[in-house]
Amino acid sequence: MPILNRVSDMYDEIAFWRRHLHQHPEIGFEVHQTAEFVARRLEEFGVNEIHRGVGQTGVVAVIRGRHGDGPAIALRADMDALPIVEAGGQPHASTIEGAMHACGHDGHTAMLLGAAKYLAETRNFKGNVVLVFQPAEEIGSGARAMIEDGLFDRFGISHVYGMHNMPGIPVGDIALKRGAIMAASAKFTIRIHGRGGHAARPHTTIDPIVVGAQIVGALQTIVSRTVDPIAPAVVTVTRFAGGTADNIIPEAIELWGTARALSMADARHIEERVTAIATKTAEAAGARVEVDYNQSIPVTENDTDEAAFCTRIAREVVGDARVDAETVPVMAGEDFSHMLDRRPGTLVFLGNGASAGLHHPAYDFSDEAIPAGVSYWIRLVEGKLSP
């Protein structure tokens, strides 16, 4: 079964929403206009329930099927943009200086609205579909905020599904895998307190720059020497800050970094090693260290049965040749992982073609992916909640 005809009819309207959202990006939890735009459209569609302000600025809607009672499943889209100055000169470019939909969440939101419109019209399922429009994905807090606001219990959700566009995959193709599809993501700050002094009298100081350099070097051994070589992991130091002049050894410096892994066991191992290396290296030099380690995003883990189900749905929608059911995982993190931690489900990638990469100033969501994405959502609901 190919792209739904009704979805093709709705294409112009969905693309119009997408471009409107692209012109008005909002960041983090401050997605007030976006949430209002979403809620207004949902009112027009005549969904059964609309809840504003779930997890601060999230919106949740419920559509009841016309075939009686059944489970409730959730479809999730993220609404937030990034603090990037947009490069593209297209007519629908951002009108907000320093904010940009550079991750395609404008497309995710518009596609879920398209699915909502169709599902509210046809209701050809049993049970409930719960539409989840989430804030603050890019800062890794929105999914957790909605969960802590009772998302799963309030709406009786048994399964949860997500979708993210992916540059480099042909437009409208669908890629997924069972198990880990996106990485656990941690951020860390290491503050090294030495003893400052004259640069020409180093023996009277404890030089935090030398300690920091040793720590950066030693951190490189975590992945290369202590993680199984066939298990992907990353430790990257992204900032090395301190010092004021060529003749002063500073009191303190600061390192920032991030770690990624495709298993929580590796993620916890890396946390333990970063902390131990920083602490022991500083101790050996007589310096003091503070380590803030924030294991903020778990592995995005697709349930085996649900990945098989979603593969079948994707093949129905776009055809066997355009579905990759064993895609390569990516080492970026996605806070939808918090939802998959609580309920079984699947995150799929929707091809965005040869666009600029995610988070790049020249990126743009590809509207040509809309029919595949919206049809996938609809068929997923009608398949999972079939009467």
Ligand SMILES: [Zn+2]
């Ligand atoms: Zn992003």
Ligand SMILES: [Zn+2]
């Ligand atoms: Zn994203």
